[in-house]
Amino acid sequence: MRTLACALTVLCLAGPSSAQPRDGVPAMKPPLAATPASAAARAGEARTITWEALVPADWDPFKDFKGLDFQLLDDGDPRANAMLKKMRKAWDDAPVNPALVGQLVRIPGFVVPLEDGKEGLREFLLVPYFGACIHSPPPPANQIIHVLPRTPAKGLRSMDTVWISGVLATGRSDTYMGASSYRIEATQVTPYKEPAR
């Protein structure tokens, strides 16, 4: 039941009335610092974006939960479980940010390998925080990027941090989570370095 407790806490904290920003899913704050988008907006150059930018500004995952007082629910309450499932679904169907699709972007993240070959990684998922696959509920669909490097990326392991750049596209819409997921045919995959301050 710890998951439920955590999730509900997150919900309470992130309710529209709280001081948290509304545009992102609060639990998904990227620990990796990305330089602001305005830094390099020249034509032909990849725009550096943050993970928050992948969530459309007007999307509110909590709109269905308004007016609920979570304090009144116990962990074992079937209504709480039902709500958790509903919340999970809302996150699974999190929409993509249409403003970013088709843009040349650059974003840092952690690598989850999918296809490893002789020449290196041919397919991987990029996620915003370490351990995204195991320890916490999976990130919402719009916080995962399916990366297909142009040339296989050599020497990468699970949870290595990289910068990738390429044109952001959406997944095939006929599959589960397809319409709400991103994919990039990355032209560049480079090891992450702390931005200079």
Place this chain on the structure above:
Amino acid sequence: MSALLAIAARSAWNRRGTLVLVMLSIALATALLLSLERLRSDIRSSFAQSVSGTDLIVGARTGPVQLMLYAVFRVGGATQGIRMDSVRAVAAHRAVAWTVPIALGDSHRGHPVLGTTTDYFTRFAYGDRQPLALAQGRAFAGTLDGLYEAVLGAEVAQRLGYRLGQRITLSHGLGAAPGEAGGDHADKPFTVVGVLARTGTPVDRTVHVSLQAIEAIHLDWAGGAPLPGMSIAPEHARKFDLEPKQVTAVLVGLKNRVAVFNVQRFVADYEAEPLLAVLPGVALDELWSVIGLGERALLAMSGLVALVSLASLVAVVLAGLNERRRELAVLRAVGAGPRHVLVLLAAEGALVTLLGALTGAAAAAVAVVATGPWVQQRFGLTLQAAAPSAEQWALFGAVLLAGMLASLVPGWRAYRLSLADGLTPRT
């Protein structure tokens, strides 16, 4: 300069006995370094090549590495099976495109037997998403008529000399012992109907049968051993319910790979049975982080061996200085400067290192070619007799550089010796 090199070579030829020994020790060290590097990278790539296109492997709750090891590499065993209805529940998840259940635990003369469905032959892929291909015959039918049909991996067929139509019996458990040990399924022989093309993966060492066949050969094994007085004839077995109740693991393919975490979470939270789902790539990396330590220790050891051989090079050339006092003094007397003596000795060391390193590289290449088939057969590991990799070049270069630097030591010593020192006769 070339005159000096010629002098160095001829002088070294005069003392070829010890120098050849030193050269051999450098050759051995180089061969060790290079073949270790080759082995390391080949093991890695052969592991990474073993499974492709499978998004998740689902099994009973153990460790991710263990699940990966037994489901893909047939190393170790499962702690528990998973129920067939759990398999169906995973297959029914809306993100799942296909599932291929596998059942392990039996063997044929030391080769693991894999019970699976016919989907295995179309879904399972290795390397760069290459599907399995049949070299001869066909896949098993997966029907009751074709209940006792087996498809062999390339290695099994080659090693045991089996052809299509061969009758084989499976053994219970993983031992290589034939029938006498008692753990045999000799009453229900299988017919080889197909042989797979070589893949360079554990598939080559596997005997594939249908899940129903696995059920059938265990019908009369209800108590963990053949029950006395209760044997079921092969043809009667078809009348029983042969739908598998339990399998060892399931390979899962997804419609969209982004959903992998959701399905993983679904499997982990599955309430009817404790299950575990691993991403093959992540589990492999976990395995490497463990093996990596041993790998680095081995590489460090062979680096030390190289250092020791170079130290012996220095020692031999230094010791040779004493007997060469006269020779060097004569050279000095006919007009060679101290610089020339330095070059002479450094060239000798470099020459020995170069010859040693070249011999070592050649030996490493020969060793890979010569032991390749044996290693493939014994460990299922394909050694590539390919051009040296960047890492191998780097190691080769490091040995050469270290050898040249080391030869400067005796060179420096000779440089400091005075002319008079060599010409003064000692009593």
